[in-house]
Amino acid sequence: MTTPSDRLAALRAHLSANDLDGFIVPLTDEHMSEYVGSYAQRLAWLTGFGGSAGSAVVLAARAAIFTDGRYTIQVREQVSGDDWDYVGVPEHSIAGWLAEHAPAGARIGYDPWLHTRGAIEEWRSALAPRDVTLVAVEDNPVDAIWHDRPAPSDAAMAVQPEALAGVSSAAKRADVADWLAREGADALVVPALDSIAWLFNIRGRDVARTPVALSYAIVHADGTADLFVAPDKLSPAVSEHLGNAVRVQDRAAFAGALRGFAGRTVAIDPALAVAAIFDAVEAGGGTTVARRDPTVLAKACKNPVEIAGHRDASRRDGAAVTRFLRWIAAEAPKGGQTELSAAARLLQFRQEGGALRDLSFDTISATGPNGALPHYHVTTASNRAIEDGHLYLIDSGGQYDDGTTDLTRVVPIGTPTPEMRDRYTRVLKGHIALATAVFPEGTTGGQLDALARAPLWQAGLDYAHGTGHGVGSFLAVHEGPARIAKPSYPGSGPSEPLRAGMILSNEPGYYKAGAYGIRIENLLLVVARDVPGGDAGMLAFETLTLAPLDRDLIDTSLLTRDELMWINDYQAWVARDLAPLLDEGDRAWLVSRCSPVAS
Incomplete structure (x- = not known):
């Protein structure tokens, strides 16, 4: 069994072999969730930190873990001070720490499926004076060395009946369609798991303590939607509940679908969507507009x-x-x-x-x-x-x-x-x-x-x-x-x-x-x-x-x-x-x- 120190050394070796001088490790998943499935617990696996909020940066000769005041004591009990600097937020930031410790000309990797575009732009701006380059990686380096990484959950979805939801999914999607018309957009990307659960009146068991299913959704201006989820999660009852207006596709098809909006406008919430979503729409010739997901306030x-x-x-x-x-x-x-x-x-x-x-x-x-x-x-x-x-x-x-x-x-x-x-x-x-x-x-x-x-x-x-x-x-x-x-x-x-x-x-x-x-x-x-x-x-x-x-x-x-x-x-x-x-x-x-x- 490897120790956190072994894992840190392995990550550094992998980064060096791939021409990277550092890597940023957040505690989140590709949906920007607060609580994540075991497959996405990269920060905990790498450092030993068991808190619910934090991030880390690994350089060739130095590493830091960033936590707020809730975890001042806990992080010191769980993470070795021999391997990691303890950095408090919001007093300090990832960008500030990198600007101070990354060597000039360094290449710092990040996974575009785990960070918002705003965060990346902030880091890039802060690091430009030191000629530090941020590099989007196609394959996450932590995953490459995490050989016994758990697979994503395969638990089935369930219907949240209208008797408990209070409003039908069709009515909620119609409200989104009306919002899209007012905003002049053709579609809305919904990546947040709880927003998807609320919008479609479904629940899941893919994340401990939060009844959501690993999925993505795109809602169109006509009120129809595409739901991207592993096919084996759908029971006949869920399929019947979703109806013909919801097209179900494999979750793995989501990135490709984002590239199919050439000449059209797609609304994306910059606080909830990772950078890779914006990148994929724009790479396919679509236009992105940053708007808050209308389901956020309606759900609240x-x-x-x-x-x-x-x-x-x-x-x-x-x-x-x-x-x-x-x-x-x-x-x-x-x-x-x-x-x-x-x-x-x-x-x-x-x-x-x-x-x-x-x-x-x-x-x-x-x-x-x-x-x-x-x-x-x-x-x-x-x-x-x-x-x-x-x-x-x-x-x-x-x-x-x-x-x-x-x-x-x-x-x-x-x-x-x-x-x-x-x-x-x-x-x-x-x-x-x-x-x-x-x-x-x-x-x-x-x-x-x-x-x-x-x-x-x-x-x-x-x-x-x-x-x-x-x-x-x-x-x-x-x-x-x-x-x-x-x-x-x-x-x-x-x-x-x-x-x-x-x-x-x-x-x-x-x-x-x-x-x-x-x-x-x-x-x-x-x-x-x-x-x-x-x-x-x-x-x-x-x-x-x-x-x-x-x-x-x-x-x-x-x-x-x-x-x-x-x-x-x-x-x-x-x-x-x-x-x-x-x-x-x-x-x-x-x-x-x-x-x-x-x-």
Whole structure:
């Protein structure tokens, strides 16, 4: 078995043999996905890094791995500092590092199926003064040395029925056709897997935790479409569902099809499409226009059927989490439980509900110092015992046919310290401030982010991750285009106004390195709000997640009367809505834990 050091040496040898002085390795696939199939986990295979965001650059004598503040500790634990420089983003960039370390005249390779055109142009511009050339490679050098690389998934697709989708695929494609007419374009390329799943009302099992199928799509101005997917993924039911207006071709035919638009105009989203897609259309004589994929916003603004489905999924999921919280409160103090055993028990509770399709992401089950890693992933090597005197953080979610959930709770094992209670309560205050915000139409998540941080800022504290992300409808747990984050936060992208129907997370936190982590996360629905006497269109949030907060961690002396009222109203709602789904013992425990918190 090779080590990461062996793999780095092998990659350098391969680059040298192919007249390349370096190579850029992203953590993504040819669809610019956040979560990727095992076949596309090139960064993890090469470096050992297990985070969900990052990239690397390899030169002949030096290599660097680029991660943001979520992974400052994790990357140092998983990736050898003898082989790799640790580079933080957004403070530093790939272009900046290459400009400093690549020798003048160097040839740096990149895979055009793994990067956007914008990123490549940015790098090329930054490196031009040093006469460094970017070279598009036809075959990925990492793949050439990854001899046991997994094959892409061959799992079958399934139909997402209109009773759950709320709108037919034909109606969605008709909307795209109308958009194309307004834009003066002949076709739209749709490379993003979750957009394809939403547009065609199909789901898949090709990427762990995200119900999508490896595919591409081209939608034409007449409302017809070409879907490029491995033929053996189609069942008779899926074929019947797609109908005659959707022509199915092998996924391998996609690149060739892009070259068939000579004399025509093709709309492509530059944020979602890799450079190779633009290159192929233009090489065939077509004209490309950079436009945001219209399915992105339509997918984010959930229709009434999707919202109702999410409410049902949240209630079902909340009952499973409540059963788990009772279990961990009783069992952890006895000893013998670990991060892995606790995560397995929560999965069991969700499975016992009978509707779980998958987790929506790998559960973050973390105690003590592991809780200080916001995106920690427990392994057999990192697994810690859940012990008295520590905090236990559980961030998890489920994929159900009718919705995708994501929530975080913190449990004290034994008696929490005054500092733990102070930090938890400040995080809770920020959570409440965001949950109760009322704001005018056109407001972006970046404008609201400070509401969640203010109680921490007052104590000289902060957290190094975004406050909220969009969530799909039985789709990606991280969904664009809206976010609640500092504008400078990695991946924030352009400011996106919040709109009614969007579902976003509300998850402020606090992390004390080497000691503990705290995060409180619920999902929020953006709703229209009528403000008597107001003259502007206003929006607000409605909390969707149902799971009890930990009353033992609340320091009521830090709370206002309105904050106490919110907590008590929320807990009462949780108890009332979840009680019918629980047995007598779980119901009694929930009611006791949700009794009013007194000032």
